[in-house]
Amino acid sequence: MATKDNEVEDHRPLVLIHHLPSFKLPLQDRLITHFRLFDSLASPEASSVRALICVGPTPVTADTLDHLPSLRLVVGSSAGLDHVDLAECRRRGIAVTNSGDANSENVADYAVALLLDVLRRVSAADRFVRSGLWPQMGEYPLGCKLGGKRIGIVGLGSIGSEVAKRLVAFGCTVAYNSRNKKPSVLYPYYANVHDLAVNSDVLIVCCALTNETHHIINKDVLTALGREGFIINVGRGALVDEKELVQFLVQGEIGGAGLDVFENEPNVPKELFALDNVVLSPHLAISTPESFEALNEVIIANLKAFFLSKPLLSPFQQE
Amino acid sequence: MDSITVLMTSPMSDYLETQLRDRFNLVKLWTYSSKTDFFKHNSHSIRAVVGNTKIGADAELIDSLPELEIVSSYSVGLDKIDLRKCQEKGIRVTNTPDVLTDDVADVAMGLMLAVTRRVCECDRFVRRGLWPKGNFRLTNKFSGMQVGIVGLDRIGSAIAKRAEAFGCPISYYSRSEKPETNYKYFSNIIDLAVNCQILVVACALTKETHHIINREVIDALGPEGILINIGRGSHIDEPELVSALLEGRLGGAGLDVFENEPEVPEQLFGLENVVLMPHVGSDTVETADAMADLVIKNLEAHFLKKPLLTPVV
Numbered sequence: 356m357a358t359k360d361n362e363v364e365d366h367r368p369l370v371l372i373h374h375l376p377s378f379k380l381p382l383q384d385r386l387i388t389h390f391r392l393f394d395s396l397a398s399p400e401a402s403s404v405r406a407l408i409c410v411g412p413t414p415v416t417a418d419t420l421d422h423l424p425s426l427r428l429v430v431g432s433s434a435g436l437d438h439v440d441l442a443e444c445r446r447r448g449i450a451v452t453n454s455g456d457a458n459s460e461n462v463a464d465y466a467v468a469l470l471l472d473v474l475r476r477v478s479a480a481d482r483f484v485r486s487g488l489w490p491q492m493g494e495y496p497l498g499c500k501l502g503g504k505r506i507g508i509v510g511l512g513s514i515g516s517e518v519a520k521r522l523v524a525f526g527c528t529v530a531y532n533s534r535n536k537k538p539s540v541l542y543p544y545y546a547n548v549h550d551l552a553v554n555s556d557v558l559i560v561c562c563a564l565t566n567e568t569h570h571i572i573n574k575d576v577l578t579a580l581g582r583e584g585f586i587i588n589v590g591r592g593a594l595v596d597e598k599e600l601v602q603f604l605v606q607g608e609i610g611g612a613g614l615d616v617f618e619n620e621p622n623v624p625k626e627l628f629a630l631d632n633v634v635l636s637p638h639l640a641i642s643t644p645e646s647f648e649a650l651n652e653v654i655i656a657n658l659k660a661f662f663l664s665k666p667l668l669s670p671f672q673q674e
Numbered sequence: 675m676d677s678i679t680v681l682m683t684s685p686m687s688d689y690l691e692t693q694l695r696d697r698f699n700l701v702k703l704w705t706y707s708s709k710t711d712f713f714k715h716n717s718h719s720i721r722a723v724v725g726n727t728k729i730g731a732d733a734e735l736i737d738s739l740p741e742l743e744i745v746s747s748y749s750v751g752l753d754k755i756d757l758r759k760c761q762e763k764g765i766r767v768t769n770t771p772d773v774l775t776d777d778v779a780d781v782a783m784g785l786m787l788a789v790t791r792r793v794c795e796c797d798r799f800v801r802r803g804l805w806p807k808g809n810f811r812l813t814n815k816f817s818g819m820q821v822g823i824v825g826l827d828r829i830g831s832a833i834a835k836r837a838e839a840f841g842c843p844i845s846y847y848s849r850s851e852k853p854e855t856n857y858k859y860f861s862n863i864i865d866l867a868v869n870c871q872i873l874v875v876a877c878a879l880t881k882e883t884h885h886i887i888n889r890e891v892i893d894a895l896g897p898e899g900i901l902i903n904i905g906r907g908s909h910i911d912e913p914e915l916v917s918a919l920l921e922g923r924l925g926g927a928g929l930d931v932f933e934n935e936p937e938v939p940e941q942l943f944g945l946e947n948v949v950l951m952p953h954v955g956s957d958t959v960e961t962a963d964a965m966a967d968l969v970i971k972n973l974e975a976h977f978l979k980k981p982l983l984t985p986v987v
Contacts, residue, residue, distance in 0.1 A: 460815070460817040460818075460840075460841070461815055461817070463817075464787065464791065464815070464816045464817050464840060465791060467783075467787065468784070468787035468788060468791050468793050468816075469793070471780060471783060471784035471787060471788075472784060472787075472788060472793050472794075472797075474780075474958075475777075475780060475781055475784050475954070475958070476954070477781075477784045477785070477788050477793065477794065477949065477951065478788070478793060478794040478797045478798075480950070480951040480952055480954060481788075481794045481949050481950050481951065482794075483952060484938055484943075484950040484951065484952055485943045485950060487940075487943075489935075489936040489938065489952045490936045490937060493685075493936070494685075495952045495954055495957070497954075497957050497958055497959045497962055498954065498957060498958050498959075499958055499959065499960075500776070500777055500780075500958040500959070500960040500961055501776075501777075501780050502776040502777070502780070520839055521836075521839045521840060523839070524835055524836045524838065524839030525776075525780060525783075525836055525839075526776060620805075621805035621806045622806065623800055623805065628800075628801045634793065634797050635796070635797050635800040635801060636793065636796045636797065636800065637796060637799060637800055637805045637809065637810050639796065639809070639810055639813070642810070642811075642812050642813060643812055643813055643814055643815040644812055644814075644815075645814075645815040646815065
């Protein structure tokens with residue numbers, strides 16, 4: 356290709372930043388050393404671009420893909436990819452990557468934080484002290500011991516494994532449910548979530564949201580978990596039948612819950628606001644500056660591998 | 675043994691009260707309108723005292739109970755008991771170690787996570803209906819933070835084991851080095867504070883450790899540092915702590931204990947970088963019962979002239 360003497364040939368591969376107006380890709384300026392970027396499906400470059408970065412929960416649908424006839428790679432910026440039409444990508448031969456392990460520690464930390472808070476009433480106790488009630492009321496209700504609890508992990512992927520590792524140090528036992536049993540894992544496996552719930556004191560939901568896992572935590576599972584049982588959700592809101600969960604909590608049919616995600620964010624069922632055995636969080640299990648750095652590295656690594664025809668770093672695996 | 679009179683100093687546990695009433699002649703200190711009244715009626719019959727972190731057995735009480743043989747504390751901490759006087763008079767003392775170690779360590783971890791990840795603040799944010807108006811901000815990653823522990827006995831060690839599972843490098847300051855651990859030892863507390871991001875107080879309260887966390891230590895920990903206290907309120911110079919937090923010289927604090935419980939400095943109530951709990955380190959159903967059982971077993975062993983289970987003196 357002929358170039359003028361004073362022009363430097365731009366060898367940077369072209370990448371689409373696919374984002375909803377309200378979502379920006381953190382650290383985007385770091386990418387331009389490696390890639391040429393554009394961000395509109397209406398741009399003429401849409402017809403030739405081979406890779407896109409999907410920012411946050413921006414949907415990637417069949418319609419999106421229709422605008423991108425040369426696309427061969429979708430790079431997700433989260434662990435969850437329920438906003439990407441994975442079946443459609445598979446049909447068109449488009450590979451999909453997620454954030455791999457970049458956020459796993461943060462999410463695992465947060466799951467344990469929520470569990471400790473629910474069992475030992477950290478937020479409720481903090482409210483109690485701040486309200487000035489301690490001198491008046493003296494004693495405060497007892498919490499529940501974490502040590503010895505049977506933890507049931509729903510989805511033993513990167514996040515679930517980090518959760519398990521942490522809780523074992525607290526003297527808990529761990530069992531899990533995943534799509535398939537993992538031969539290298541020593542924790543007991545249950546083929547379905549109901550059986551896991553029967554044998555657990557706490558369920559921690561860490562799996563991906565797909566058609567199969569929608570409402571995987573339903574009335575049947577909550578009943579099996581029981582009055583003394585607790586549930587922590589750091590996956591996606593729709594993994595849990597939220598209406599049922601609210602009923603169970605309001606009626607005292609379950610011990611308590613720690614929830615970072617909801618079916619209709621940012622809306623949270625108001626019945627939960629009056630409960631002391633519930634801890635609520637606005638979907639920020641990954642929200643630390645370190646997680647954005649780590650995420651950036653994963654995104655760049657996946658794109659570089661793709662353009663060099665090397666194996667991808669974090670192709671999406673369903674657990 | 676219902677001819678044996680036992681004094682319970684404060685309403686620490688319904689379960690324990692019932693067990694004591696069933697086995698002994700129970701006298702409850704808080705049901706008397708005055709000390710004089712209490713001493714007039716009971717001083718010569720009481721052979722055992724069951725105390726806790728609020729009211730133990732100080733010199734005045736011990737001196738006024740000539741028949742006292744044993745103090746069985748519903749706590750592991752002994753700062754409310756005049757141990758020297760007990761030793762002089764041949765009075766036995768027992769406490770409740772081990773059964774509460776895990777629960778107290780769990781609260782320390784709960785506080786560390788709650789302060790760094792702003793869990794309570796987030797919960798408030800959601801309950802106030804603020805989420806639809808905009809996202810919460812970033813918080814700091816907990817895994818990998820450097821944790822410094824003051825006092826590496828049972829509780830300190832249990833905290834270290836848990837924090838290690840989060841990839842936190844562990845360092846400590848203790849009366850003596852513990853070479854059997856892999857943790858980094860600092861022979862003075864300022865060096866420990868300089869070299870960690872989260873400082874946890876887990877030692878016993880003695881004359882030496884009173885206000886061990888003073889202005890110098892707080893300044894060494896610094897504006898990004900976090901202080902966690904699951905020991906005793908008097909480990910920390912509380913007014914210094916409050917001003918450091920108000921002035922931004924300390925990054926945050928998680929406190930389960932205070933110098934003058936149940937009073938808590940009100941200036942803390944408006945701060946988002948603190949988490950406050952009402953001395954609940956060992957307060958789970960399971961542990962409360964286990965502690966009560968240990969108190970009872972120690973008393974029974976003593977009066978049956980058998981070896982005490984968890985003697986201190």
